[in-house]
Amino acid sequence: MQSIEFCAGAGGQALGLERAGFEHTALVEIESDFCKTLRLNRPQWDVRCEDMNHFDGRPFQGADLFAGGLPCPPFSVAGKQLGDLDERNLFPAAIRLIDEIKPRAVMIENVRGFLSPVFEDYRLHLKSEFKKLGYTVDWRLLNASDFGVPQLRPRVVIVALQNGFADGFDWPEVHAHNPPSVGQVLKDMMAANGWLGAERWAEQANDIAPTIVGGSKKHGGPDLGPTRARKAWAAMGVEGRTIAEEAPGPDFCGMPRLTVNMVARLQGFPGDWQFHGRKTTAYRQVGNAFPPPVAGAVAENLKAALAARKVFPVKAVA
Numbered sequence: 001m002q003s004i005e006f007c008a009g010a011g012g013q014a015l016g017l018e019r020a021g022f023e024h025t026a027l028v029e030i031e032s033d034f035c036k037t038l039r040l041n042r043p044q045w046d047v048r049c050e051d052m053n054h055f056d057g058r059p060f061q062g063a064d065l066f067a068g069g070l071p072c073p074p075f076s077v078a079g080k081q082l083g084d085l086d087e088r089n090l091f092p093a094a095i096r097l098i099d100e101i102k103p104r105a106v107m108i109e110n111v112r113g114f115l116s117p118v119f120e121d122y123r124l125h126l127k128s129e130f131k132k133l134g135y136t137v138d139w140r141l142l143n144a145s146d147f148g149v150p151q152l153r154p155r156v157v158i159v160a161l162q163n164g165f166a167d168g169f170d171w172p173e174v175h176a177h178n179p180p181s182v183g184q185v186l187k188d189m190m191a192a193n194g195w196l197g198a199e200r201w202a203e204q205a206n207d208i209a210p211t212i213v214g215g216s217k218k219h220g221g222p223d224l225g226p227t228r229a230r231k232a233w234a235a236m237g238v239e240g241r242t243i244a245e246e247a248p249g250p251d252f253c254g255m256p257r258l259t260v261n262m263v264a265r266l267q268g269f270p271g272d273w274q275f276h277g278r279k280t281t282a283y284r285q286v287g288n289a290f291p292p293p294v295a296g297a298v299a300e301n302l303k304a305a306l307a308a309r310k311v312f313p314v315k316a317v318a
Helices: 012-020 032-041 091-101 117-132 182-190 198-204 227-235 260-267 279-287 292-308
Strands: 002-006 023-028 065-069 105-111 135-143 154-162
Touching: 002 012, 002 091, 012 023, 012 065, 012 292, 032 279, 065 091, 065 292, 091 117, 105 292, 117 135, 154 292, 182 198, 182 260, 260 279
Parallel strands: 002 023, 002 065, 065 105
Antiparallel strands: 105 154, 135 154
8 A cells, every 4th residue: 555744854754664564656855854854764765855835746646545743733742833823734635635546444643732722713623624525534642652652642643534444443552561771772882882870770670761842943952851851860860961982881870871772762753763864853753753663553454444445446357
């Protein structure tokens, strides 16, 4: 089955779709460093470094899945929550492109603030727009930790299916067991340069990570979030004010910092996934990503729903 993805970022959602068996016809992303990351890891992918607002979806009509991680600031509680009044709101562009592409299914990721009571009218508006296009839409708040990711990370996933496929979709079941702790996941990376305190640190870091914050393009450098998040990291023996270039050395004393690759592992990226650019740019790509295991779990159920009603062309009988 084929997918087209918008606001593809560093590839978190794209990896999840790939694992679920979708083939990408195109990935659209406006930021050049993010596009370079996608091309660096998957040279065969058709990466379009373009503005979604001006993208013509008609050549991709008939793709099975429209996917996207639309910008979060319009709905984030950390911002002004302007919603549809925010110039960064790309839901209107998404509705236009869905009308042009006419995919059988849609999957859009956003922040939990999308479910805020202040946006109830806007959610009803979106439901109405999807209904006009022939889709049944639903959304759910999913925690990454329920799908094996060692991080809480609540995210809203919006799913819409053409009316003929909607009854075949079920939300994925959560894992029966909690994910491993930060210490369990990162102990080998912390010990990579011979740090003698890695074992003791791992025992202290015995909880999952708070939500990793990627930061905005305009404000701040690479850090692990606001004061409350940094306190949670400190309780696990992690210095959250900055990101390290490499793991601590043999004689390191104090609280270690995480590297970009450590944070990427906490997000569910595979170990061989590379991020283009310097530390700040690379960390922003990681921190804003949709964890691949969560994207893959939803995509697998979408694929099953589509496969159950897949329409194949009728061959002429000689």
